Amino acid sequence: MTKARAATSIAVAVAIISLTLSMTDVAAWGSQGHRLVALLAAEHLTPAARENVVWLIGPETLPDVASWADGYLQGNFQTSFWHYVNIPADASSYDRDRDCPHQPGVASGAAADRWRDCVVDRIPYHEERLANTALDRADRAIALKFLVHFVGDLHQPFHALGVERGGNGILLTVFGRNECGDDPARRRTCNLHEVWDGALIAHRQLNDAAYLRLLRELIRKNSWTADSPGSTVDWAMESKRIATRALLAQRGVVDEAYYRAHIAEIDQRLAEGGLRLAALLNRSLKSSPPHQ
Numbered sequence: 001m002t003k004a005r006a007a008t009s010i011a012v013a014v015a016i017i018s019l020t021l022s023m024t025d026v027a028a029w030g031s032q033g034h035r036l037v038a039l040l041a042a043e044h045l046t047p048a049a050r051e052n053v054v055w056l057i058g059p060e061t062l063p064d065v066a067s068w069a070d071g072y073l074q075g076n077f078q079t080s081f082w083h084y085v086n087i088p089a090d091a092s093s094y095d096r097d098r099d100c101p102h103q104p105g106v107a108s109g110a111a112a113d114r115w116r117d118c119v120v121d122r123i124p125y126h127e128e129r130l131a132n133t134a135l136d137r138a139d140r141a142i143a144l145k146f147l148v149h150f151v152g153d154l155h156q157p158f159h160a161l162g163v164e165r166g167g168n169g170i171l172l173t174v175f176g177r178n179e180c181g182d183d184p185a186r187r188r189t190c191n192l193h194e195v196w197d198g199a200l201i202a203h204r205q206l207n208d209a210a211y212l213r214l215l216r217e218l219i220r221k222n223s224w225t226a227d228s229p230g231s232t233v234d235w236a237m238e239s240k241r242i243a244t245r246a247l248l249a250q251r252g253v254v255d256e257a258y259y260r261a262h263i264a265e266i267d268q269r270l271a272e273g274g275l276r277l278a279a280l281l282n283r284s285l286k287s288s289p290p291h292q
């Protein structure tokens with residue numbers, strides 16, 4: 001093999017490894033967290049929105065497609081940036097030029113610069129596409145699937161904090177374990193991002209039905225509704241503030257005290273995510289779908 005060909009092979013291998021790591025880093029709420037957001041949203045849809053959801057993705061449901069966007073990353077790397085936003089820990093506000101990258105080859109102020117590659121922009125982008133009845137049904141269905149996932153993503157606090165790749169680089173011991181991962185043959189050191197994705201949720205040891213009852217009661221007690229969702233910038237700053245408070249030092253420990261300090265925040269984010277997703281779908285899907 002020539003030196004040039006060997007160098008090319010090495011570069012390709014490094015690119016593949018980097019892509020794999022980046023795709024791992026963008027995962028948010030584990031499957032249960034995303035399902036809970038979608039299940040709550042489904043309970044707060046208007047009749048028109050519910051009818052449209054069935055028309056667009058039936059027989060699948062909102063919880064069925066809640067993690068679809070993570071699978072879509074394969075071969076669609078640009079969409080990896082759509083799952084999060086990197087707001088510095090010391091920032092008091094969101095700055096689009098600082099925190100949300102341009103699309104490849106798109107200059108500031110260009111027509112295409114209306115939408116950039118972070119979750120703050122990509123939620124309204126897909127909401128607009130979902131509401132556009134001139135688009136093909138398949139395109140609107142894809143927009144719906146992205147929306148279901150990205151609203152959940154933005155309510156996972158570490159998807160809005162630009163510290164150690166949203167906490168992925170902060171290695172921890174979690175409830176006495178320092179090795180995590182779904183594959184026993186490929187264990188890796190636990191990290192702060194995945195603690196908020198799923199470990200704290202899993203520590204409740206509740207199935208979906210029991211967790212939904214808890215979230216419904218939280219919504220009832222606080223009189224929360226799907227009427228005033230706020231903006232994606234609002235949601236990002238809420239998440240960033242929670243994540244900043246929840247930061248741990250490198251090689252820190254997640255224990256029962258940490259769990260008790262933060263599980264109520266996770267419950268609130270899941271409940272708010274479900275209500276806000278319903279609000280977006282209700283305002284995007286106001287008319288009955290075409291009769292087939």
